[in-house]
Amino acid sequence: MNKLVLVLIAGLALAGPLGAQRAKEIAPVVRFQAVDIYVDSVDQPLAAYQIEFAADTEAVKIVGVEGGEHPAYQEAPYYDPRAIQREQVVIAAFNTASADNLPTGRTRIATVHLQIGGDADPGFIVRLKTAATLEGERVPAEVTAQERNDD
Amino acid sequence: MNEFNRPEQDEQIEAPEELIEALAELDNEHIFVPPSVDGAIMAAARKHLNAGQGGALLAGPQSGTPPRSNIIAWSGWGVAIAASVVLMISLTGPNPQTRQADQAPEPQETAELAAAEAAGASAPTETEAMTAAPAAKAAFAREDVNRDNTVDILDAFALARQIEGAQVVPAAYDFNNDGIIDRADVDWVARVSVKL
Numbered sequence: 001m002n003k004l005v006l007v008l009i010a011g012l013a014l015a016g017p018l019g020a021q022r023a024k025e026i027a028p029v030v031r032f033q034a035v036d037i038y039v040d041s042v043d044q045p046l047a048a049y050q051i052e053f054a055a056d057t058e059a060v061k062i063v064g065v066e067g068g069e070h071p072a073y074q075e076a077p078y079y080d081p082r083a084i085q086r087e088q089v090v091i092a093a094f095n096t097a098s099a100d101n102l103p104t105g106r107t108r109i110a111t112v113h114l115q116i117g118g119d120a121d122p123g124f125i126v127r128l129k130t131a132a133t134l135e136g137e138r139v140p141a142e143v144t145a146q147e148r149n150d151d
Numbered sequence: 152m153n154e155f156n157r158p159e160q161d162e163q164i165e166a167p168e169e170l171i172e173a174l175a176e177l178d179n180e181h182i183f184v185p186p187s188v189d190g191a192i193m194a195a196a197r198k199h200l201n202a203g204q205g206g207a208l209l210a211g212p213q214s215g216t217p218p219r220s221n222i223i224a225w226s227g228w229g230v231a232i233a234a235s236v237v238l239m240i241s242l243t244g245p246n247p248q249t250r251q252a253d254q255a256p257e258p259q260e261t262a263e264l265a266a267a268e269a270a271g272a273s274a275p276t277e278t279e280a281m282t283a284a285p286a287a288k289a290a291f292a293r294e295d296v297n298r299d300n301t302v303d304i305l306d307a308f309a310l311a312r313q314i315e316g317a318q319v320v321p322a323a324y325d326f327n328n329d330g331i332i333d334r335a336d337v338d339w340v341a342r343v344s345v346k347l
Contacts, residue, residue, distance in 0.1 A: 050304040050344065078304070078341040090345040092304035096311050130303050136312070138305075 030117055032063070034148040035124060037091065037110045041131055041141040045102035046072075046109075048094035048136075050129040051143050053112055055087040059120035062089050064113035070103040077110050090129070099134055111148070293323065294340045307341035 039049050062083050067074045072095040083089035091110050095102060116122060124145045131141035291298050296306040296313075311334070313320050320332045326339040 048304050048308045078307075078338075078345045080342070080345050080347045082347050086347070088347070090347065092307075092341060092345050094304055094308040094311065094341075096308070096315055130305055132305055132308065136297065136305055136309055 029119060030115060033114045033116055034150075035112045035114060036108050036146050036148055037068075037112065037126060038106050038144045038146065039109045039128065039131060039141050040106040040144075041104060041139055043104055044133050044139045044141075045099040045104050046107065046131060046139075046141070047096070047099075047102055047134040048092075048130070048132040049109055049141070049143075050090065050092035050131075051109075052125075052127045052129060053089050053091060053145065054125045055114065056123040056125060057120050058087055059117040060087045060122045061085050061115045061117070062087065062112060063115045065089065065091060066111045066113070067093075068107060068109040068111070070107050070109075072097055072102050073107070073109050092129075094132075096134075102134065112145075294326070294343045296324065296340065302340070303344045304341060307337050307344060310340055311337045 035053075037051060037053065039046060039051070062085070064084070065076060065079050067076050073093055075093070077091045077093035079089050079091050089112065091112075093109065114122075124147075126143050126145040128141055128143040131139050133139055291300065292302050294302045294306055297309040299305070310320070310324060313324075314332060314334070314337065322332075324336055325332050326336045329335065
């Protein structure tokens with residue numbers, strides 16, 4: 001009886017690591033990536049912006065959108081909740097504060113959190129739809145996306 | 152059921168017997184119109200209507216039965232005219248978006264004027280106002296607050312500034328129909344602008 005118990009324990013001890021190894025081989029590789037979105041309005045105070053963000057592969061799923069670094073844009077921007085679990089999103093925000101309280105130059109206005117499936121190495125397309133001053137006048141601005149490296 | 156809405160059990164409406172009898176007799180009473188009077192009225196009516204319609208619309212025993220082709224021709228013209236009227240209305244009539252936009256042009260114009268004045272610009276001349284008029288009549292989406300033919304975050308921004316500036320905001324901007332034009336309506340426009 002004791003021998004039987006020992007054999008069972010030994011079997012389980014061997015099967016555990018082997019099963020885990022097999023599960024690791026079967027399970028899809030998923031990683032998470034944060035992408036920071038920057039808008040550069042040069043010397044104009046940025047009172048409003050709207051951008052389009054998209055990944056070039058369906059292996060990318062958006063899992064969250066958060067606000068930027070400047071106090072005027074720290075709250076989560078407007079976006080369509082249907083963008084979650086999809087690979088594209090439209091992001092927009094505005095602030096009616098005085099010009100002194102608005103960012104100028106290059107500022108991070110939002111961060112998009114992504115789930116990337118498989119070994120995909122996606123590219124990102126980010127396009128500025130509009131950027132405006134406090135008077136509502138459109139300003140030429142540049143938008144860029146940058147993968148965040150937490151290492 | 153609310154107690155105030157409950158019918159009174161003891162309440163009975165009683166009408167005078169004479170009225171009840173008179174109402175009952177009403178159905179049985181026939182008003183006699185002599186055939187001569189009836190014929191005279193019909194003849195006068197035919198004469199009057201045929202004078203303006205060339206005798207084709209109202210035909211009877213006195214004018215003879217019109218040719219079938221006349222009836223078909225008139226009904227064909229009627230259908231054609233009705234169809235063209237419907238087509239004209241559908242092509243030239245205001246659509247709901249236009250109507251909404253027409254209800255709410257002034258505040259944005261005042262906002263633009265205020266912005267222009269703040270920027271030191273002079274008020275638009277009458278000629279400028281006249282040239283701008285056709286643009287104001289163009290069809291805009293309801294959420295296109297700044298009337299640039301695009302619904303984007305700048306429309307929400309413009310509405311927010313109008314509300315914060317205590318300007319008179321048109322009722323058409325009550326997008327969520329809660330009777331108040333406030334931040335919730337601004338959020339409504341912003342959500343529309345980012346919709347996928």
